Amino acid sequence: MARNQSTDKKAYHHGDLRAELLRAAEAVLEENGIEAFSLRAVAKRAGVSHGAPAHHFTDVNGFLTALATIGYERFIETQNARQRSADADPRAQLAASGLGYIDFALESPALFQLMFSSQKPDKSDKSLAAVADAAFDKLVQDIGNVHNSNPRENPAMMRDVMAAWAIVHGLADLMIAGRTVRALQLGDMNDSERDDVLSDLILRSIGK
């Protein structure tokens, strides 16, 4: 009676707990890593009881599915951001997309692993499948722009798609694991030098 949702402490009903939980979850995820993720820790961080999350995301798997979904949205946006500030040339755009891929992986490594290496998100979930497909479609389009045709109608060109995906994904995953910085001497470079090196590697996938 005394307190309402704006003035004091907290209300019994949060208002938008779902979004708040997702925010808290991201923080917990990047702090503790995916392997130490805990629903209760998320609830605690959101200042809510340990059973509350179940009401918005039935399962912990449901929770992680939702997290992966918003992950893909930001993933695509990170790639687009790179492309907007890059040259219009199709190859430069492809490289920029790959750099955005790596940007995202390094900014949100745990979320990245959740999206690509975890069994827990429900891949048959429609919204998750939709954004995951959208991410793949984007790559196909980037490759198509380089060749000025549709890779889906050309198996050989589809190999370009997979080569580009593989090298970018491999770089991202190895960089997260800390296995590439020393070998590439990335520590000694400024941003543009680093991007040049990575772009060179990325473009090898389509035969330079």
Added chain:
Amino acid sequence: MARNQSTDKKAYHHGDLRAELLRAAEAVLEENGIEAFSLRAVAKRAGVSHGAPAHHFTDVNGFLTALATIGYERFIETQNARQRSADADPRAQLAASGLGYIDFALESPALFQLMFSSQKPDKSDKSLAAVADAAFDKLVQDIGNVHNSNPRENPAMMRDVMAAWAIVHGLADLMIAGRTVRALQLGDMNDSERDDVLSDLILRSIGK
């Protein structure tokens, strides 16, 4: 009194429980995946109490460190096996090494993820670091054989190393996640066709 270690049931002292636990752990790992790995399940499978593993591997992290170590040993052996049955040409040998890399990832996906994507193994552990370095050294050597010189003395050649590693690792990780079979139509191919496609992708890393 009635039973001894050879005739009946089991002895109090197992004899070589450490090895037995590692075997059981691998089975559990590949059955349930790394995310559902449980010390107690391993102990149960080995027919031993839940506290027994702690005596051979202080921690669960210690356990996973040991698992990752034997993983790297078999990882290298899998690559060598591919190379033995391949042409002696340095490029063919490099491709074969990559195919072995992928072989291992598909045979033991959970172990592969443990080795490359998990935070739990103790990377400062000497035996683990040694085999991990050996695996990397092997790759450096394979690239060196192609160029007939030592990549460690040439930053540009070191980029070949990372490009080859990235594309192979990316392929392996994406294949585990089931994201590449359809795009590459691998399902419609026999083994040698499949290997040819993958070898083509791998060799793009060093400029074909």
Added chain:
DNA sequence: GCACTAATCCTGACAGTGACTAGATAGAGG
């Protein structure tokens, strides 16, 4: 053969986890 020591393994307990249940609370519509 015998005792002593160290290694091995078991049992029981603890806090933390996800999932489930019943109940308390608050907002919306009549």
Added chain:
DNA sequence: CCTCTATCTAGTCACTGTCAGGATTAGTGC
């Protein structure tokens, strides 16, 4: 004012890793 429904809390269960204490066995010196 009253009811309905979504939201959230609190308590419980089985499971997890870790730890401490005790039981059993193997190995060693005598």
